[in-house]
Amino acid sequence: MAQNPKPRSIIESLGEEIVRIITPVSICMFSVVILVSILNNSESSSASITSVATIAYSEDSSDSFWDKFEGALLNSLVFVAVVTVVTFILVLLFYLRCTSFLKYYMGFSAFLVLGFMGGEIGLFLNQYFSVPVDCVTFLLVLFNFTVVGVLAVFMSKMAIFVTQGYLVVIGMLVAYWFTLLPEWTTWMLLVAMSLYDLAAVLLPGGPLRLLVELAMARDEDIPALVYEARPVLASDLSPRENVIPRRLWREPRSGDSTLNENMTTRSNVVPNVNAVSRLESSQTVGSIVNAEEGQGSRGISELTAPLIEHRINVQMHLAQQAVETENLVLEGIGLGSSGAIKLGLGDFIFYSVLVGRAAMYDFMTVYACYLAIIAGLGITLVLLAFYQKALPALPVSVLLGVLFYLLTRLLLEVFVVQCSVNLIMF
């Protein structure tokens, strides 16, 4: 409105990092919802998979309420127990400095997820849309896709957009497989994983806390698959440089525990970090971090750090039982060396599982759960900036999401349908 170019207002740049992390989370959730609504219509929902999460109890729709509840509870307890054990193994391996082993394992996991899971979903989509493609072409394209994906998460020299895209795809594929679990088991699993996350991060003996403390004591990065948002080049606002790295580490099991690692524990390296809040400019901190971490290569090595995970291998040969090992994606919210937010892939996966499950009921629950998860993510980030200590990222979002799912399904839907069908709106 002014004739002369007025200086940019603060609302044009405030909150940019948050939007840059919300966008890929939303894309991942959206893709899982689309996949679920396309693929679950065409096949029967009873084709559930046998996996670690269902060894205790196989859900049957004819069971009574309490049977299902107890069965689901049992399943989730088993799952959480397995995840705990695996995380402790992870801590042990990390302690013994087997980082290259972890690194290669992570690359191998990425290969399996993209190759096999991606391939199977590709086959389903081919079937559904009757795409005219022959086996050789399909195999070739899939193989190339997979190899580029492994390189993208492995190597740091890729364009950041490609890496981000592949991470979102990996999260999407793993999340889709999790939505194939029976319903009660999925919900109990989500709640159990959030509670486990809470415990593993906050309790003194928790495995994630140990892992983070080890990493900080050695000043190394935990090998993990993390999504790093494109760093905001703050020309006028340098708050981006504030590094309050929080890493939420998930356990190996579809992104369980998230651990917020407070950069303050790295205080021997970056002394000024503690006092800096997100919104304040701290050029000095930024420069210290950049100097210490190099030209972002550190951030890249964080990105390519091996992912410690259980792999979920689902063999879809109908003759055999599908055996699942979980793919653990370490997840975390943190700030990379360039100041951009990093979010672990396990967060992506669990959020998408929640929304995918909501999509199996109705899209109204999808919208409500989506809003709840984004709100939870925002709250977690605010809490992190406030408390400046390790906090788990999963509980707030997942518990809010489950709450909104129940409220919408039980209360809102009846109300809205009643009003809408009579064309009464306000």
Add this chain to the structure above:
Amino acid sequence: MTVAAGIGYALIALGPALALFTALISTKPFLILTLVSSTLLWLITLIVLSALWRAFLPFQATQFGWSYFILILTCIVFQEAVRFLLWTAYRKLEHVLNDFADRVSKPRLYLTDKMQIALAGGLGHGLAHGVFFCLSLLTPAFGPATFYVQKCSQMPFFLVSAMIALAFVIIHTFSMVIAFKGFAEQNKVDQLFVPIVHLVAGMLTLVNLASGGCMIGIPMLYLVALATLIYCGKMVFRSLTEVQSSQGNSW
């Protein structure tokens, strides 16, 4: 309803909102966050209202007219109360933002910024309405047939609800701008305009209960939306020209 028709209905209801989003809001991350939080807030109001009314639903056929009247009345009163609370929260946010701007030596909030934040908040309200009242009913209905309502049999139900949703999106979006301006300037006319318009719009949808009522109800609803739009436009134009001529902040 085919997928193409479904997408068409969705765009009828939310097309202008999408245009507003792309043009105004998508470039400013803060407005995106405002939009999302506003949508969440209005979803929460809808959930609270549904919790209140759950025990009475579904309505029996005998109580039709009056029960809906009371329903709409309570819902609108509640939503207007929430709007006022939103205003008080926004006031605090404005102080925080201005302090932050001072700290990083950037200009304080311009008048256009404040109006854009109000617009984003209103768009969140409209979006919540459109998504939950119209969009969420579209998706289960994909398939070979469509659905007609007895009382409004000229068009498929989805088309009618999309049109009503469009009118409400417009009303909600611009009411927020008017309301915030009214609260800021302590202007009684503006402050009362918004609840009255909301109430009138809600009551107009009651006309849809009569057989064939939607032929009257929907055009009148669009008249109300148009009135809101014009009123908001005049108000904004007036305040912008005032600022330009006096170089002062009127908020």
